[in-house]
Amino acid sequence: MAPVTLEEVQTSLRRVSGTDVTLTALRGRATRWSDNARQAATYWSGRVLLAGDAAHVHSPFGGQGLNLGVGDAMNLGWKLGAVVAGWVPEGLLDTYDAERRPLGAWVLDWTRAQIRVMRGDAKSAALREVVADLLSTWAGTTHAVKKISGVTQRIGLPGDHPLVGRFVPDLWLRDGSRLVDHGHGGGFLLLDRTPDGAFAHLAAAWAGRVSSVTDDHATPTGMLVRPDGVVAWASDTADTADIAGLEAALHRWAGAPSSSPELEPVG
Ligand SMILES: Cc1cc2nc3c(=O)[nH]c(=O)nc-3n(C[C@H](O)[C@H](O)[C@H](O)COP(=O)(O)OP(=O)(O)OC[C@H]3O[C@@H](n4cnc5c(N)ncnc54)[C@H](O)[C@@H]3O)c2cc1C
Numbered sequence: 001m002a003p004v005t006l007e008e009v010q011t012s013l014r015r016v017s018g019t020d021v022t023l024t025a026l027r028g029r030a031t032r033w034s035d036n037a038r039q040a041a042t043y044w045s046g047r048v049l050l051a052g053d054a055a056h057v058h059s060p061f062g063g064q065g066l067n068l069g070v071g072d073a074m075n076l077g078w079k080l081g082a083v084v085a086g087w088v089p090e091g092l093l094d095t096y097d098a099e100r101r102p103l104g105a106w107v108l109d110w111t112r113a114q115i116r117v118m119r120g121d122a123k124s125a126a127l128r129e130v131v132a133d134l135l136s137t138w139a140g141t142t143h144a145v146k147k148i149s150g151v152t153q154r155i156g157l158p159g160d161h162p163l164v165g166r167f168v169p170d171l172w173l174r175d176g177s178r179l180v181d182h183g184h185g186g187g188f189l190l191l192d193r194t195p196d197g198a199f200a201h202l203a204a205a206w207a208g209r210v211s212s213v214t215d216d217h218a219t220p221t222g223m224l225v226r227p228d229g230v231v232a233w234a235s236d237t238a239d240t241a242d243i244a245g246l247e248a249a250l251h252r253w254a255g256a257p258s259s260s261p262e263l264e265p266v267g
Contacts, residue, residue: 004030056104061114078227087255161234205257
């Protein structure tokens with residue numbers, strides 16, 4: 001792409017500001033970008049998987065492009081790893097497009113909205129006033145920051161628990177460690193807070209893919225975290241329906257067990 005020249009920036013400044021500004025020098029780095037917002041119709045076709053700017057481009061307003069691409073990579077990486085390792089459950093790779101494309105579409109719309117309020121016409125100026133007014137409130141700023149940072153992000157995964165589909169919360173355990181401290185292995189993480197270790201006992205059949213962390217009784221009583229940090233299953237009780245729910249989630253996300261749970265000791 002041709003380098004950005006002083007004349008180009010000056011012409012743009014004059015057009016946008018309506019003043020006869022004269023630039024004498026360009027210092028530092030000058031880059032060119034536009035309000036181009038486009039997204040691939042699918043992130044997976046045949047032997048091609050798209051991630052990052054190859055899947056979605058938009059204006060840099062809000063600074064979300066890099067994070068969006070890293071999020072794609074986190075979501076896709078462990079799923080491709082499951083294919084290579086030979087334990088991929090049926091349909092797992094399809095979830096990449098289903099989970100990430102709606103988030104990409106949302107970011108594109110968010111940046112389109114920011115472009116709209118920054119234009120120089122009277123309607124945009126009026127809209128800018130309204131948005132600025134809302135953002136000057138505590139609730140308005142909190143809402144916008146939560147949306148941009150992704151902390152309110154939720155993927156539509158099977159399961160009724162409010163944690164399912166969200167990034168794992170920063171939980172402190174009774175031994176003084178944080179749940180995330182136990183996730184450095186890169187596999188699935190199961191939090192088990194049942195008195196008899198029932199969830200961990202079940203997950204032992206997925207040893208090598210799922211590591212269990214036990215903790216004193218509290219809610220959630222159990223939580224299965226995917227390698228990308230997304231909660232795949234959670235429960236506030238520990239009855240037979242919860243055991244069945246965990247088993248279904250383990251099969252759905254971590255594939256077939258490598259051994260029979262009955263062979264593992266309880267505790
Ligand atoms: C002005 C500006 C400001 C921005 N500010 C922010 C910000 O504050 N926060 C934020 O999160 N994001 C920001 N972004 C967006 C962010 O830079 C991009 O979303 C991010 O760099 C995309 O990363 P990527 O790896 O997907 O693609 P790229 O960074 O484009 O990387 C693709 C790489 O592939 C290489 N390549 C291309 N074709 C081939 C080929 N055939 N063979 C081999 N290699 C090839 C390219 O050379 C390039 O190195 C900004 C973007 C711009 C333009």
